[in-house]
Amino acid sequence: MSENRLSIGPFELIKPIGKGSMGVVWQGIHRAQSVPVAVKILSTFGDQDEFRQSFMNEVRAVARLHHPSIIRLLDYGVTDDALSESTGGQIAIRSPYYAMELATGGTLPRPKQPLPWLQMRYLLLELLDALAHAHARDVIHRDIKPGNILLMYEKSHTRAMLTDFGIAKAVGSKELPNGLVAGTPRYMAPEQILNQTRDQGPWTDLYSLGCLAYLFATGRRIFARATGTEVLRCQIDEEPEPVTGRHLPEGFQKWLSKMLAKKPSHRFEYAAEAAWELISLAEPELEAPEIPSNTQNVVAEPVDSMDSCDYNIVEERGSASSVFKTLYNSDQLQLAVAQGTREVSSGQGGEESDKDIADDLLNDMGDTMRMDSADIAKVISEQAQAARARDEQEHELSTLAEVYRSRIAGAEPREGSSVVPAPKTWRREAFNDQFGQLLCAGLGLWGLRTIPLVDRDAERDLIYDRLLATRSDHQARCIILDGPRGTGKSRIIEWISQRAHELSIAHTLKAIHYQDHIQAPGIARAMTYALVCQNLTRNLALERIESFLSEHPLQPEFDDALPMLELMQLEDDPEHPIANIRFDSAEEQYFVLARFLKRVTHDRPVILWLDDIHYSKFGMDFVRFFLTDEVAKQIPVLFLCTTRNEDLDDAQPQAESMRELLEVPTVIRRSIAPLAYEDQLKLVHELIGLDDDLCEQVAQRTSGMPLFAIQIVGDWIERGVLIPSSTGFVVKEGVSLALPDSLHELWISRLHLIFKDSKKFGNARPIEQLEIAACLGNHFDADEWRIACEMAELGNVAKTVEAMLEHKLFEMKYPNIQFAHDLLRESLLRNARENNRFKDHHMICADMLRAYFSDALTFYHERRAEHLYAANAWEACIDPLLQAAKLRQQRCEFSTGYMLLQQRETAIDNCHADADSPIRALGWLAQANALLQEARLDEATPIVERALALGQRVQSPAIQALSFKEKGVLLYMRNNVGDAIDTLMVSLSFFGQISERRKAGYMSEKAETLSLIGRICDVRHELDLARNYLQQAIDIQNEIHDYCGLGRSYKSLGNTYQHGGMYEDARKSLDFALQIFQNMGYRLYIANCYNDIGEIYRLGYQQPDEAEVWYRNAMELYREINAPDGTTTVINLVMLLLAKHRFSEAKSLVLEQIEKLETHGQSFDLNWLYAELLPCCAATFDWPMFDSTVLLLGKTLEDSMVVDADILYCTELAANLCSKYATHEQGSFCREIAKQQAIRLNDSGAMSRLNAST
Known part of the structure; x- marks a missing residue:
């Protein structure tokens, strides 16, 4: 030394x-x-x-x-x-x-006069490029000012460098405690002052840079006349004086105004956007600003500490570079290159300052201040009141939220973004890094620095080319990177996502998938984080969602707020509950997510990174839907997926989804192999600066697996076995250089090292605690883990959490904890198996859920079943698996439900149950019920028959009752109404034979059967009988609190009253049903009620215009949920069109709907559509179609025995049109059908008309 x-x-x-x-x-x-x-x-x-x-x-x-x-x-x-x-x-x-x-040039001095355009543009572009790099890595500086810009003198030029990231914000990280706000008032964006942390992003730094640009362009600080806390109010409320001068190009004021817009959505979204518009400006009239000789007109600025710097770091030298000599007046230049050490007292360097009295409020610590948000609100309110006193408007605003709402109006559509041209390649010129890898330095930064990406140029070329293609033709595409664990698949996508962000050529979203399927869909979590709704209650998240929808409108618009909120699966605030909604199909969820992506892609493509998508059937099915749907595939999204095909079992539903996805033409699959030895050696060299011999040993042992190499080096650093030498870091003498054979061995040995000090952890057993955490999932609830460890008598987990966080093996996602890497969790599960603790741990988790959590908790049964199944507690998991599958069916998440039922079948097999065990049939019938909900009738039929045969063999009343019920539903859906009602009556008789002890468990299914019989009686116009069965169903559903079933029964009851002309009773029943469905969030049934109420206005109240409003509301809701049930509303609208003789329009609607129904194999509604088509054909003289439709209608009505006033109306109208335009024979067919309907409807008036026209 x-x-x-x-x-x-x-x-x-x-x-x-x-x-x-x-x-x-x-x-x-x-x-x-x-x-x-x-x-x-x-x-x-x-x-x-x-x-x-x-x-x-x-x-x-x-x-x-x-x-x-x-x-x-x-x-x-x-x-x-x-x-x-x-x-x-x-x-x-x-x-x-x-x-x-x-920094050899010290701190950037503050100019006292405008800068020449070329120098100002050069400086701004350098800073924008730096911000683009930081923002792409989720770092927001939040304190851009002259004092935080250093100068580096180099041979050819002077380089500006951003420094002092002390209040930088990592996107998604926690904010300052106790409501503190940090920043420099002269350069703070409104959302920063108002502590709107979730609204801060790259645009926050761009506002600060706009303040700096204002200074460069004018030589004055923004709001130069303001002092102290008055500056804060100006930043929120006031527009700065316009910037003018012949030294500035045309368009600069517009650029600056966008940088300084009060609303984040009105600013540039990306630094590269701002840079491109700046570059695009023409040259100004003058090269340098005009400096008046008489300076009396120059605005006098109050002296304060608003732009000083924290440290004046300069090298001992007497002059600045020639470039920057021209930028500042001599006083500033002298200050910038002052020699020696300078004590900074009140400010952060720079000019001496007289402190404004109001600054006492702001707890001044140099220039970067920590301010209490309540104090800011008070000061801003007081100043605002003074400013408004002349208008006699007084109102004290006590919170920042109030200030924010009072200053910034409601959300508006986001302003148009600049179209930044995309470079032809992702490559950029490498800068000359004078430091390279400093010998034996950087050990303390391990785990914080970004891991270098070595090689993979071919993969980067492929992804970048596909991104440019998506950007060009607005067509969705997908690339799947498949390979073993630890090959660096995710790192490739991370790198390209950051590069796209830097260039502002794509938005990037990330979705991680886990093995446990109880988490919200990964794509929904990506949406949650994109809108910064994580850890919010539903009411607060809804505000952010509604703001996003207002800023990103669609044409036509959709009411997506509540559906998006539902997908996020957030907790409710008991004091501000938000109504839930229910999805009626996976496709409904797909459309909501697709519309979200369409909104995000309003100005540029989206890269949607789907990590470990092989775990998620929902995720794979969504991507396949997106790439094949005629509308969605024209949304410019590039899906980048990682998979580990080795983890897919061919028998799993996920494997089938993967095979189907790979068949889509726009999907490319690329295998990611381990790195070549030379590349692996280069990676190891770049990690930390190991000795060459040590690098070679690591490269050889890790066989091209980047993650393995990283973990080996990290393990050495954690253990403190690396010491400096003249050739780089080496391992201490006496420490074994035996390298582990696998990542698993490395993880476990590292954990044993961390927890080797038994005194520190007392009676706790950290490894076993972590094994239980692994059983709970990659992302687990901290309280659940603590309770499970206490039940297992493994001690307190606090020290374990502390140690895992210290060693960066845990990440806090309050109130959850997440393993830093999924492979660590897998190693802990393997360790538990190898030490015969795996089953015991899962039993503890199952017992914990049963002891401390209610079965009303969403997914309670599924989570218990998952742990019981893993513990091989076969018998105990059978019922929870069935309950879990039924819940998934109710949520229309059928694929997960089928998987749970398959696990149940496996559990029954492992119990060595008899092949004719009735317990098997319960699972089969649950599967058949789900298939019927999906209208997969052909697949459901053999399953129902198998269950029925088993029930008959073992003489089980319960199994026979349930089997006949599902068979009745099947027949009803096939339009075989007569056989359906007979079958359902048999089902009812078997429900009556179930013993009293077991009867309570089947009341819901019995009520469903009664309700369906009532609906069938209604369509057969046996109205009294229908009401009788429906009332029986309602009584049971009230008693067992089956609110969904109750709503359906009341809706059907309303239909019977309507069909009997009892319109007031019908409206009361439908209003009751509507209220139930609205409370439960069943949008499909809400739409059905809208349609039925429209019917009352059309037929009962004779108010067609009011009826049309209800119909259109129903159709809008059907459209939003992409529901096939919209047929009924189409039928009703067509009835209105027929009454107005708009036959061509009606015909188009009918033919379109018939095609949809025939595609789905559904025939019941064809009774009405065929009837409506007849007058349309007659009025348009389409007699060939008329003749074929008459025959189809006759056959359909014969099979279904449907009786309805609308069918009577249509056939009577068709008969009259035939009499006018066609032959008597064609008209007689329609007239005969109309007479049959009139007789069964007991409509004497219709019979008189028909007889008179014969």
Whole structure:
């Protein structure tokens, strides 16, 4: 070590060169390579949590960034005893420090006059490029100002560098505690001042840069006349004075206005957007600004601490570069290159300041301030009241939320974005990194720096080319990267996503999928994070969703707020509950997600990263739907999926979904093999700077698997076995160099090392605690884990959590915890199996759920069943699996339901149950019920017959009752109404034979049977009988609280009253049903009620216009949920059109609907459609179609025995049209059908008319 120099890690300290509120900056040098550095050490009075948090925030933020215009972080650590002794205690023991590159040009001075255009544009573009890099890596600086821009003198030019990321925000991270707001008032965006943390993003930094651009263009700070907290109000309320001058190009004011827009949605969304528009501006009239000789007209600015800097870090030199000499007046230039150390007292360097009295409020700590949000609200309110006093408007705003709402109006459509041209390649020119890999430095940054991406150029070319194609032709595409664990598939997609963000050529969304299927669909979670709704209650999330929908409208518009909220699966606020909705099909969910993606792609494509999609049948089916649906596939989305085909069992439903997805022409599958040895060696070299021999050993052992190599090096760092040497880091003498054979071995040995100190963890057994956590899932509830560990007597988990967080193996996702890598969880599960603890752990989890959680909890049965199944508790899991499958059916999540029923069948087999065990039939019938809901009649038929045969063999009344019920439904759906009602009556008789002890368990199914019999009696116009059966169903459903069944029965009861002309009773029943369905969120049934109420207005009240409103409301809802049930409303609308003699329009609707029904194999509604088609054909003289339709209608009515006044109306109208335009014989066919309907309807008036026209 050089004489009089202090040692700190691999560096030597030369002298202090800056001092601020948080600590001291030293000039230093890298001991081995003589590279000059700056070392920032947290001071003894900076040991408060707030200071340490800011310090660590800066380390975390900058460590992951690598850009020529961002200060380079070289190492991080804590000081040792020797350094403290050498400085006489001035540097405290264990003070955090970090080393960074030394800025030879000091801090960017603040200009006192406008800058020349070329220099200003150059500086702004450098900063925009730096911000694009940071934003793409989810880092928002939030404190852009002159004091946080350093200058680096280089041979050909002076480079500007962003520094001081102390209040940077990682997207999605926690905010400052206790309602504090941090920033520099002169450069803070409105959403930052108002503490609207979820609304902050890249646009927040762009606002700050806009303030800086204002300074460069005018030589004045924004809102120059304002002082103290008045600046805050101006940033929220006031527009700055326009920027003019012949030294500025045409369009600059417009560009600046967009940077400084008060609403985030009115600003540029990406830094590259702002850069492109800036580059696109023409040259100004003058090269340099006109500086008036008489300066009396220049605005006098109050002197304050609004743009000083925290540290004035400069090298000892006497002049700035020639480029920047021209930018500032001589006073500023002198200040920028001042020699030696400068004490900063109130400000952060820069000019001396007189502090405004109002600044006392802001807890001034230099210029970057920590401000209490309540105080800000109070001050802004007071100032606003004074400003409005002349208008006699007084209202004190006590919270930031009130201030925000009062200043910023409701959401509006997002302003159009710039179309930034996409480069032909993803490659960019590599910058000359003077530091490279400093010898034996950077150990403290392990786990914070971004892992380098080596090779994979072919994959990057493929993805980038497909992205450009999607951007060009607006066609959706999919690329699947398949390969073993640890080959770097996700890293490739992460890299290309960041590059697309930097270039602003695509939005990026990420969805992670897990083995447990109880989580919300991964794509829905991606939507949740995109709208920053994570950890919000439903009412607060709904506000954000509605704002998003307003800013991203569609034509035609859809009411997607509640469906999107439902997909997010968030918790309700008991004091502000939000109504739930129910999805009636997976396709309904697909359409909601597709419309969300369409909204997001309004200005550029989306890269949707679907990690481990092989775990999610929903995810794969959604992508296949998206790529094949005629509308969705024209939305510019590039799906980038990772899969591990080795994990797919051919028998799993997921395997079938994967096969179907791969058959889609726009899907490309690329296998990701391990890296070649040379590339793996390069990766290991770039990780931390190991000795060459050590690099070769790691590369050889890890066989081209990047993750394996990373974990080996990380394990050495965690264990503290790496020491510096003249050739790089080497392993300490005496430490075994035996490398593990697999990642599993590495994970487990690392955990044993972390938890080897038994005294620290007391009576806790951390490894077993973590095994239980792994059983709960990759993403698990902290309270559930704690309770399960207590039940297993494994001790308190607090120390285990602390250790796992410290070693970056856990991530907090409050109130949940997540394993840092899914492979770690898999290793823990394997360890539990190998030590015969796996089954016991899962039994504990099942017992925990039963003891502490209600069966009313969503997915309670499914979660219990999952643990019982894993524990091989076959008998215990049979009933929960059935209940779980039924819940999935109710949610129309059929694929998951089928999988659960298959697991149930396996559990029954493992119980060695008899082939004729009635318990099997319950599962078969649940499967048949789901298939019927999906209208898969041919698949349901043999399953129903098998269950019925079993029930008859074992003489089980319950199985026979349920089997005949499902068979009756099947016959009804096939339009065989007569056989259907006979079959359902048999079912009722068997329900009556069930023993009293077991009868209660089948009351819901019995009520469904009664209700369906009532509906069939209604269509046969046996109205009294129908009401009798429906009332029986209602009585049972009221008693057992089956509200969904109750709503359906009341709706059917309303239909019977309507068909009998009792319209007031019908309206009451339908209103009751509508209220039930609205409370439950059943949008399909809500639409059905709208349609039926429309019928009452059309037929009963004779108000066609009012009826049309209800019909259209119903059709809109059917459209939104993509429901095939819209046939009834189409039928009713056609009836209105027929009454108005709009026959051509009616014919088109009818033919379109007939085609849909015949495609789906549904025939019941054809009774009405064929009847409606007859007058349409007659009026349009389409006699061939008329003749074939008459025959079809006659056959259909004969099979169904349907009787309805609308069929009577249509056939009578057709007969009259035939009399007018065709032969008597054609008219007689219609007249005969009409007479049959009139007789059964007991309609004497119709009979008189028909007889008179004969």
